[in-house]
Each structure stands twice: as C-alpha cells, then as structure tokens.
Amino acid sequence: MALIGLFAPLLGTVDPTAISPSRRTRVPSELYWFGTDMLGRDIYSRVIYGARVSLLVGFSVAILASIAGLAIGLFAGFMRWADGIVMRIIDGWMSIPPILLAIALMALTRGSIGNVILAITVAEIPRVARLVRGVVLSLREQPYVEAAVANGARAPRIIIKHILPNTFAPMSVQATYICASAMIVEAILSFIGAGVPPSTPSWGNIMAEGRALWQVRPHIILFPAVFLSLTVLAVNMLGDGLRDSLDPRIAKRL
Template sequence: MKIPHVLQKLFRRRIVLVAAICLLLVVIVAIFASVLTPFDPNDTAVSQRLSKPTMEHILGTDELGRDLFARIAFGGRYSLTIAALTAGGAIVFGTLFGLLAGFFRKLDAPVMRVVDAMMSFPDILLAIALVAILGPSMLNVVLALVLVYTPRVARVVRASTLVVRELLFVEAARALGVSTGRILWRHILPNLMSPILVQTSFIFAYAILAEAALSFLGVGVPPEIPTWGTMVAGSQQYAQQALWIVLFPGLAIILTALSLQLLGDGVRDLLDPRLKKSL
C-alpha cells in the first residue's frame, strides 16, 4: 500500500486531519522555539510580572515576568521528549515481554503474573511511588513512566502473539526448521505492528498527561525545568490574579494529548476497520 494512499485513507475523517495538523504545529513550535520567540524562557523581569497578553508578550508573563509563550514553546521540548522516551521504552520492553509470554508457554504464567501485579495499581499512584523511590529528575520520571506503561503494551502484544503463533505460515516455518529467533523477528513481529503503532500513540498521550500530573503534585521533574506540568504547578497560586499563566500551559497539554488520542483512533481504524467507530 502506497504512503499517499494510506494518508488519504487516514485523513478521510476531518477530525483526524485536524488532530494531525494540531500535533504537527505543536512539534514545529517546540523544535523552532528559539526562532519563533526572542525571549529566553528563564529570563526574569519582575517589573513585568503577571502582565496580560500584549503585542510584545503574546501570551503574557508569569509570576516572575518570564515570557509565557517562550516557556510554553521551550517547555514543549521537554514534555514531548519525556513522552517520546516513555513511549519508546514502553514499546520496546512491552513488545519483548509480550512476545516471550505469548510465544513460549512456560514463560506465559510467570511474566503475566508480574504484569497483572503491576497493572493492579493505578497508573499515577505507581508512578508517584516509583519517582519517590528514584528521586525527582527528568530521567527518573521517564524510567518510572516506562515501568508503568510497559505492562499495558505487554498484555496487548501477548494477546496478538497468541493468535499469530497458531497461523499456518508460522506452523509452516516451524516445520521447515526455521529458528525460533527468525520466526519471532520475520513472521510474528511484523504482524504485530498494527496494535503496537496504536499503543505508541496512546502511550505518548498518556505520558504527557502523567508527566503533567506528577509535576503538579510536586514529584515530577525539578521546577527549574520548564515542562508544561511544572508551569501549571508553579502558577496555580496566581491563577485568580492571572488566569492565562495556568490556562495556556493547560491548553497545550490538552491539545497535544487530545490530538494524539484522535490520531491513534484514526490509525487503529485504518489498520483494523472492524474496530472503526464514528467520531
């Protein structure tokens, strides 16, 4: 299937196209933040603290006089990086454990019992506990979120592997003496790409929300790192005086997470029309 044809089918629904455009704009703003704004996100100007949006400061300033647009743009780099690393780590380890549990019957029970035990805790509570143990830093937040979302991927991959391993082409490969590693890599893994791609988009969105929640609760990345979550957490006490310092970072979180969720729905419906639902 050619890429233009795939994109045409994916963006057939306008809401998915709008979500993709919004997500692309967020990524562009984060990448080209230094070009789009002349302000440094950490430069303070106390005389201009809590200024309303103006032509100079298009989104206003925060409690220390820092340009809010600059902080949101540069903060997007950190928030998106945390989410991308979380999604990548969860997909890699979740796929590995799911493949092992689904293909090797002896490993199924012990691996899935560990997965079930981890999934018995609410995601945010488990993340808080892990960050509290590891310590507040950007790397530790990523590690904690990877541990939280790996079981989710492992269950999906295991379920798909249980189906694929019984198909005729896998049985034929076994009969021909193909090695187990080659069967997993060349015959089973390519047939799991649909659920893996969908899970990637969802976990990306979940990670953005989870990072914001951890920062809001004071157990996420250090306050000096301007992620969207730390901006909301640090500005909440000034919300009644200057609503925009909480509103705009919150909108960035909502817009990005919602766009990822809608795009994930579109990818899921494209790869498996049986699950299609109207939006």
Template sequence: MSDGTPRDLHPAAPGEPLRLSLLRLGTRLAVLRRHADLVIGGVLLMAVVVLAVAGPSLIDADPRALSPGRRLLPPSAQHWFGTDQLGRDLFARVLHGARVSLLVGVAVAALSSLLGAAVGMLSASDRRLDAVVMRVMDGVMSIPAILLAIALMAVTGGSVLNVIIAVTIVEVPRVARLIRGIVLTLREQPYVEAAISVGTTWPRIVVRHLLPGIVAPLIVQATFVWATAMLLEAGLSFIGAGTPPTTPSWGNIMADGRALWQIRPTLIFFPAVFLSVTLLAVNMLGDGLRDLLDPTQKRDP
C-alpha cells in the first residue's frame, strides 16, 4: 500500500546535479566571454565611480588644503600618491578630480543625447527644415571640437557648468546627424509608410515607430560622447580654459605638475592613469553595448 509520500518517478543519476551545475557555469562563462568588453568596461567604470564617491570620505585629507612643510613628498603610507608643490595630498585631489570628470561626462552625454535626438528627428521630419538645420550642424562640426570649446569657454568663463554647456554644444551636431540618418532609414520601412498612408499623425509615428528604433544606437553613442566629454574637459582644464584652477580636476592636476614632472613624474602619472583607465572603461562599455544591442554589428574575433 502507498503511504501517500510523493515519489520521484525519474530519480537523478549519480553525478547529475554536478553535471547540471557545470553546464550552467559553462553557459554563464560563454556569455561573459561573448560580452567581455561590456563586463570589463562595466567593472572598471564601477571601480572608478566607487572611488570617486566613497574615496574622499575614507581618507582624512582635504584636496585643497595647503601644507608648505610637506611639499613634493613621495608616495607613502600617509600620502598614497605623495604631495604636490603646495603640499596638497595628491590622492585626495585625484579622487576629487574623478568626481568632476564623471559629472561632466554624464551631464554632457545626457544633454547632448536629448538635444541631438530632438534636433535629428525634427530635421528628418521636413525636407525644407532638414536643409537648413543640417547645414547649421555641418558648420558647427567643421570647427575642431577643442577649438570651438575653447572659444565658448573664452566667452562664458571658467566653471564646471560652463564646461558642460560648451562641450554639449560641441557634441550635439554629431548626435543629431546620427539620429537623422537613422530616422530617414526608418521612414522608408513598410510599417512606417503604412502608418503615414492611413493618416497617422507625426507625433504618434515618432512615439510608436521611430523612438524604439533610435534608443539602442542613441545609448551607444551616449557612451562615446561621455568619453569625449571627459577628454575635452581634461584638455580644457590643462590649458587653463576649463574648470577654475582652485577646482581639483585631472586636467588642472596635470597642469599644476607639468613644470615639475622631471622631478616628480607622479604628479602627472597618477591623474593621467586614472583618466586613461576611465576613458578605456567607457569606450569598452560602449563597444559592449553596441554588440549587445545590435548583434548585426558585432565585430569579428
């Protein structure tokens, strides 16, 4: 007689759970290997963000505090990256500079993506308007980005907000041209032509048919704009046209140390390494997102 206890009609063979676990692990490793750029870039970027957000609160050092008696100290347990020519803790300044660069990069990527997408879609909606808007965008793009940014900063003055505005103006045309091209391609699709033929309004077509098609490339482009914005901010600050000298940013730190780099190369080395690693992380993240969101553009191994 049955005692009512449920029985497994197909008991697992010995070693079956181990084989299933190994299979799942192999599948996950294959996914990670397929999207290695995305994983590595995300991990590096997360590490920089954590250092920028939590780092200054973990060390007892003011990035702006002057200490003439501790000038040009080498790296030590008390000052991990040493001190600069004014006795300021270099590690604290580099971490604070990460905040500035990340703020500028994220803000410019968000603003230029929104404005560029709006300009690109507006331009693609009307042929006569397209001829005017795109010529203006071509004119802006014909000026080297760094020169245009310097000119804008000369007019507005040095501050983090003005850097964000200037670099956003530089990057909007590039995003606008990308979105315009995508929208013009999408307008030729049968489902969009069918929507137009039945009298669907343009705003409804944009929301239902065009926006879903531009989201993925816009996200990928935003990551590259993010990296470009951080590089431009560092360049502007290095030549004295970006953030104020009193603001610890990677560009300002390298500018302060260029006169003493032969004596203390670490004054430039550490902020340069942080900037390079952050740019590498953002670019790898962009490449990984491109492969993930658009498999047809996946690069050959």
C-alpha cells in the first residue's frame, strides 16, 4: 500500500480529478477497471491516489501523537507531584470518544489534510500518554534507576538514559494501532463531510460520493472500502508482529 501511494502518478490511468459527464457511473470494464463515479471520474485512479491521503494521515498522526504522548507520559510518570494533576486532565480528555473530539475540532476549522491530522492527533494523544506513564511508573522502581538516583544523577539524565529507551518497544506497538485508527477516523470524517475537501481523492470521500447509488452501483463504495480494510488490517498485523517480537516473554514462548 505504501508503494501504491508513492507511485500513484505512475499507476493511475488518468487524472483522478478529471470530470467527464459522458462517462458517468460506468461499471468496471477493461477501460475503467473500477468503473466511474457520478461525475465521470475514474475510480481506479481515485482509489490509488486515496492511498496517499490515508497513509499520510495515519503515519503523521502516529508520529505526532507518539511524540506528544511520550513527553506527557514521561513527565507525569517520573514527576510524582505532577502525576495526579496530569492524569486527571488525561482522564477527562479520554472521556470524549476520539471520533467525536475529532469532529468537534474539525467543526472549528476548515477542511484540509493538515487540520484533519491535527484533530485526530489531539484525540489520540491520551492513549500514548497513559501507556508511557504506566511504563515509567514500573521503571522508576527498578534497581538500576534507584542506583542512578543514589549516585546523584539528575532527573533529565535518568529519563533520557535509563527510562526513555525502555519505552520505545511498547510505544512502537501502540503507534501502529494509532495509525490504523487514524485512517479509519479520517475516512469517517471525509464520509460525513468534515474531513479533507471533497475535491481531494480520499477513500472516505469516494465512499461518501457513492452512497446515493449504493444499490445500483455498489462498486463505487466497494473498491475504496476494500482498500481501506486491507490497509487497516495490514497495519494491525504489523502491530501484532512488533508486539510478538519486542515482548521477550512472548518471543520466548514462540
């Protein structure tokens, strides 16, 4: 899927935004592999270019949410005096479902890929923060951390040298799940008209445009839905593989 998105200009047959009223709602054929939509645009090209939007949103949200959640989790987990304050804020933050929070944030801004990434990132940060905070709480009681404290090491040095490296494994696994979740949320936002602009070829936009003709032209929704499902499944399987390889207890059993 990453290669499909990267080489979309070479794989796409025509311009995904080219409108041709004379070829509206064509069924899949040798000329139009996935058919055409209500405006005569080639669905195959739009689906191929849609991979770029979904993967860009997924990877960007995973990276940004991991960085922000890591900073919050390290601060809350290591600084005992701040733990209660920060975690109560996180609990209130997490009480709002991510999709509803993303919709509310998008309602305050105009539709664009950057705003979609920012809205979903804000909704996903608490998941990373709670995970990192839990890891830090267990690590700060380890003998090597207590030894570093006894030797007079400062908090920044302890965090960077002893705690931060041990958070990468669980955070990497969590990042893959956030990536998959972000792609689904982006598709939902685009489907309801609160995501990327309708002119941008994304899987959510394609499905939204084809829902009126679902009963007579199901292929308009079918192909982007299949690509979205396969991509989310692949990212989740990647997360499961990372968990199995990075967790020494599971790796030993395997």
